[in-house]
Amino acid sequence: MRDTTEPSADRLHFQLLGPVRALADGHHVDLGARQQRAMLAVLLLRGGATVSSDELIDALWGETAPPQALGTVRTYASRLRTLLEPGRAARTPATVLVSVAGGYALRVAPERVDALVFERLLAEASAAHAAGDTATAHASYTAALDLWHGAALAGLSGPYCERQQDRLSEARLAAQEGLFDCALTLGRHAELVPELTSLTAEHPLRERLRAQLVLALYRCGRQVDALAAYAEARRLLVDELGVEPG
Template sequence: MPRVGTWEQGMGGLRIAALGPLKAWRGEQQLAIGPAQQRAVLAALTLRCGQVASADELVRDVWGSEPPASAHVAVRNHISRLRTALESESAAPKALVSVAGGYALHLPDGALDVSRAERLYARAQSARSLGDLEPAVRILTEAEALWEGTPLTGVPGPYAQRQRDRLMEYRLLLVEARLTLELQLGGHTRVVGELLTLADEHPLREGLRALQMLALYRCGRQADALAAYTSARRHLAAELGVDPGPELVRLHQRILEADPTLAPPRGVAAAAPAPGPAAGPAPGP
C-alpha cells in the first residue's frame, strides 16, 4: 500500500502510546478511544506509521481470516468514532484520513512512543559507535522506560498480537544492548542480579545467557557461570532439540580456562565474590 507522509504540525498535540495499554491524548487531555475492537482499529492504523490500510486489511487485522458479515460496516463505524475522538474541531489538516480506498493516521513527529523508542535506540547506537558508552547507556535506559507493561494490553485481533510480540522482542533488544554496554563499562556487580532474573524469564536467549555468564565470572562466581551454561544447554535441548551456539560454547571454554581476556575492563576493580544462587534457566541470542 502507498505510504503517506507524517504531518509535523496541526494535530493539536495528538499523542498515542502503544507500549502498554493503548492510550491517546490531545494536549494534556486523555481521549476516550472506545471499546476493544475500536482500539484494535486504532492500533492497526497507528503502528502502520502513516501507511494506508485498506478496509479489507483492517477487517483481517481485527477479526482474522473469518470475520463476521458486518465487519466492514463495523470498521467504517469505528473509523467515524475515532475521527470524532482524535480530532479537535480546529485541527487542520485532519489526523485520520481516507486515502486510496483505505485509511491512514497522520501523527506529528515524536507523537508515538514506539517511534520515540526507535529514535532513542538509533541515538544510542550512534553514541556507542563513537565510544560514548555511558551516554549510550543513559539513552537506552530512557528508551526502556517508555514501556508501561505489555504493549497493546487488552487490544484484540491477530495484528495486535503480532505487534505485541514484536514490541516485547524489541524491548529485549534494547535491554540486551544496554547490559552489553554496562559490562563493557565494568558494571558486572550492578547488573548480575538483573541478568539472573532475565535468564529465568527468557531461558532460550543465548545472548542474554552469555552476558549472564560473563557477569557471574567477573563477580568471582566461576562455578555459577559454568552452571549457567549447563542450564542453557539443558533448556535448548529440551525445548528446541539443539545444542548451544558456537559463541556460547567458546565462552564456556574460556571460562573453564579462566581466560585472562575475560577480566573486567582496565581500571575497574575486581569484584569480591557475590553471594547468591547458582544461575537458573538459559536465555538465547
C-alpha cells in the first residue's frame, strides 16, 4: 500500500514568483539554506531537463565557485531528496529529484511550478490578443499575474538566479502592459489610472506604460492630466535617453 505521508511529485507544488517555496498537500516544506533553494530553483526552471553538476556549479557560483563545490552540490541534492520525499525507504531510488548521467533532474509536471504556469498563460494571452480575442487575453493575463506573490526568486543570488530574476521581472511587466491594453480596449480605463500611475512612477522610462496612462487619462475626460503626463514622459525620455516619445 502506498505511504500517504510521502509528498510525491503529484502532491507537490512549487512557487518561484516570490520567495522560493515548496508545498506538500498545501503545507510548506522547509527548503533549507539559500544556496540549496537556489539549486532547487535552477532545476525547476529547467522544466524537467537534466542539469549537469558543472552547470549547477556555474549557476550557483559562477567564477567564484569554491574548491568543494561538487561535494556541496551533492549534499544539496541529498538534502532536497529527503525534504521532497521524506517517506522514501532507505536505498530505494528517488522519484522526484533523480540522478541522470552526471547531473540531476526534477520529475515535476509543469503545472506544479508557478513560473512555468505563468509562462504558459502569458503565451496563451499573447496569442489570444493577437487574434483579437480581447476578453480571453484579458482573462489569461489576469490569471498569469495572480500567480505572483513578490519579486521572483526573492532573496536568492548567483549568476543563474540573477538572470532569471531579470527575465521574469521583464515578463511580468510585459504581462501587465498586455493586460492594460486589453482593459483599454474593453473600456475599463477608469480602473487603470491608479495602477498605471503607480507603475509609471516605479518604471519612469517605460514608454508603453506612459502611453497607456496618457490614453487612460484622456478617455476619463482628464485632458489636462493627460497632457501633463505626456509632457512629463517626454521630458524624462529626452533628458535620460536623448529620444523623443514614440
